[in-house]
Amino acid sequence: MTAIRATNLSKRYGGTAAVADLSFDVEPGRVTGFLGPNGAGKSTTMRMILGLDRPSGGSVLVDGRPYAELRHPLRKVGALLDAKAVHGGRSAHNHLLAIAQSNGIPAGRVREVLEIVGLREVAKRRVGGFSLGMAQRLGIAAALLGDPEILLFDEPVNGLDPDGILWIRTLMRKLAAEGRTVFVSSHLMSEMAQTADHLIVIGKGRLIADTSVQEFIGRSSQGYVRVRSPRLAEVAELVKVGELHPDHLRVTAMSTLEIGALTARAGIPLEELTFVQPSLEAAYMELTKDSLEFSA
Amino acid sequence: MIDILRSEWTKIRSVRSTVWTLAVTAALMVGLSALLTGSMKSTADGPVNAEQAIAGSLLGIMFAQLAMATLGVLVISSEYRTGGIRTSLMAVPQRLRLLTGKILVFTATSLVVSAVASAAALGVGLAITQPPSLPTNDVLMAVLGATLYLTACGLFGLGLGTLVRHTPGAVVAAIALMLVLPQVATQLPGAWGQRIAEYFTTNAGLLLVGQSNSETLGPWSGFGVYLIWVAVAMIAGAVLLRRRDA
């Protein structure tokens, strides 16, 4: 069964449409990246999935039901929204214990998740003194408490050091490999490229793309061949289809092999002949360009 | 529901500020009782009678009521301040069940702490004043009244906290409704003005502890009127809690 299904989901705050007519499915067994520039409506969508914000229109179902109808929701869905949203006066252990008790999760599980996220040593310390990285781990521990099949992470790597980022990435891949549904938001394409199998891209609250990562790169822009030569003008004349820049020629309609053969026959020396793969970042920028321009 | 009660109890007991506020409230009541009955005893010509001794012992309730109201506010407003309310609602998405859990756990905590504090304040005050005769019924009634009154004040705070969601705002609302406006109301002119004043929040509620006067309300009916105020705040808070985005 589809883990999360949004149907014509909309949310207005006063005059602004934070989410507009958004429909998508999130499937189990893979990491689904939820990508969009800041202010695109990712957090708002996640809050609606979790029953925190009420949609202005449309609906979103978790495992076929509205979130609020789940009996012990944390055993089905775990979520990390804002790692700093904890009472600083409570110890990590008591923070997790209160959450566990509310869903009938045995207290022993608290120790397990603290172990998993590497916070066992600081279990008795007040969370007010935690660094952002530790708070992030605590938030993930809370998400894992109920051993849920569906996991939501809102910008989990924000403000983390490279070690922490790698740790979260590995964890998400592992959770998906176990057959769970992992839905993770980010405003950074590069981040998603390394973690996600599938992408749901939004801009200004609207769906821009719902595709695999591979397809996404291919669809948005093609690569090109960059040619540099002391006799660049002659090369340009020879290949005809190139686009001449001050220090190089950009060719999209021919392969490196074809260009190389052509220039070799004409005896023109080359400094560089490279196929330039479009970066994911570039592909993403191009796709969300319009939604950014509008908001500017 | 038992799951939610366990969870809310863990939340209350695991924050040092709550535990401290409760301890300070109790200490304040006992301390003020000693202070006031002490001066009562030394300035009195003859022996202090039971009625005066009990009233003097419980005068600390005027401070304790605000401490309890603040604590009630904090039970929910601190979750809004930290953002922890979202975690709570993700765990218990049926919002009224969550609020009910908070009400029950806070009520139980407050009843116990208020009973202990009131009994201790009375014990100290009566030991100091040594009234010649001491009707047991009056003493028990004073402890019961103070306990119920303080708990109602705490629930008033919890209702206002749910309504306002913002600690300073809710505490100011509590002070206005429990201290300032009841005083202002006594200045209202005419028979109607007097009636309004008597029915106004703590003016009615304090009848139960004998710290207020009324021509139309008795101790229990006065307390009943106060509970209606508390219920209105709580219901308004509950309605908004259900309706608003978290």
Ligand SMILES: Nc1ncnc2c1ncn2[C@@H]1O[C@H](COP(=O)(O)OP(=O)(O)O)[C@@H](O)[C@H]1O
């Ligand atoms: N509670 C709110 N009240 C008013 N506007 C909001 C609220 N939450 C979000 N918004 C607005 O909705 C839009 C989407 O925000 P958000 O969902 O936080 O985007 P993202 O998480 O993708 O950065 C933004 O324009 C934001 O200002």
Ligand SMILES: [Mg+2]
């Ligand atoms: Mg966001």
